């Protein structure tokens with residue numbers, strides 16, 4: 182492609198013809214920062230009646246170090262502990278008769294040794310406990326925000342100081358590590374996995390103002406909303422194509438621990454969205470090799486060969502087509518779509534292919550072009566930088582990060598200029614007929630149909646269409 186000679190008039194903002202029709206400003210802010218989960222969690226906390234202590238959660242959510250946001254309910258105890266611990270670090274003692282328990286929050290930069298010392302554990306005892314732990318878990322995997330529960334045993338005489346008896350932590354929702362002091366003074370560590378009971382949960386919603394509001398009303402966990410948007414991102418542009426009255430129905434797996442605490446939301450096993458009256462259904466299918474994808478009822482992949490939007494959380498700031506230059510007054514063809522996103526946002530390869538160009542390209546600034554097949558190329562301009570290893574000849578997979586959003590070249594603000602070229606001619610990424618993804622055939626198709634039937638059978642047992650009935654199932 183020859184594009185060096187093309188005069189570029191990049192206008193990152195203010196040229197939106199149709200974008201952001203429906204989403205309110207708050208949602209726009211969410212989209213721009215890409216922080217869907219935390220923000221949705223905040224709004225859900227305020228709207229939900231099922232949460233006992235939902236006030237003040239915005240701050241708690243903001244404090245959380247991990248941006249991947251699981252279910253709010255499951256998070257509450259942890260967050261309250263963090264809040265409570267924020268003042269003095271120590272959550273409090275709630276020991277049995279002879280055991281004192283104290284919970285310490287891991288701070289940024291902490292190592293486990295430091296946390297133990299802060300909890301009053303003598304260095305040689307801490308070293309012994311850590312050595313035992315290392316046999317089952319690498320303490321360098323400790324992350325800020327995790328909590329360590331220390332146990333101290335009170336001596337029978339009630340006079341001498343409590344003795345360090347070990348500690349526990351849950352590096353993930355489903356894993357617990359326990360280090361115990363043995364009678365001989367040594368330490369023993371154990372990793373236990375919580376067995377989760379799974380159930381199917383159905384949530385339905387109708388879009389009135391925004392998808393976020395509908396998801397919040399339907400009590401759809403942020404993780405499931407993210408998965409839903411990813412699932413349909415190949416078919417739909419969520420900023421432009423949503424209309425009031427569009428609907429979703431999602432059936433997803435939920436994992437609960439022994440105490441009935443929600444430990445996991447997802448995966449989605451069936452989703453149905455209706456856009457302007459047109460339903461699109463997707464079933465989860467697990468191939469014999471373990472690869473999991475979503476297909477419609479006919480076994481056609483929900484994914485297309487190329488993504489229409491190669492960045493998450495984007496807002497279209499300038500459409501494809503003729504536009505008038507704001508200062509000079511003449512019209513010029515805009516050969517791509519501009520997505521306004523925060524600088525540094527990862528840019529994904531729209532499809533499998535080979536990097537054809539990765540270089541400085543005049544007004545396009547840092548520029549990458551990918552050849553996908555005999556018909557299609559995609560181009561990405563104004564990058565802040567390329568991702569590691571991105572150079573001509575390198576093979577990339579769909580969704581792989583190729584670079585980061587910037588404002589290099591002739592650009593008035595951070596955005597991604599994205600082009601799809603068919604036979605080396607730019608086409609409108611939002612309207613071009615996408616090459617299809619793979620379809621299941623033969624044995625795989627038969628297998629998919631059996632799985633689909635089994636899914637439908639289980640869903641049929643969920644009777645309440647309002648979406649709050651849960652049917653327990655073990656699998």
Ligand SMILES: [Zn+2]
Nearest residue numbers: 517518519598
């Ligand atoms: Zn552009």
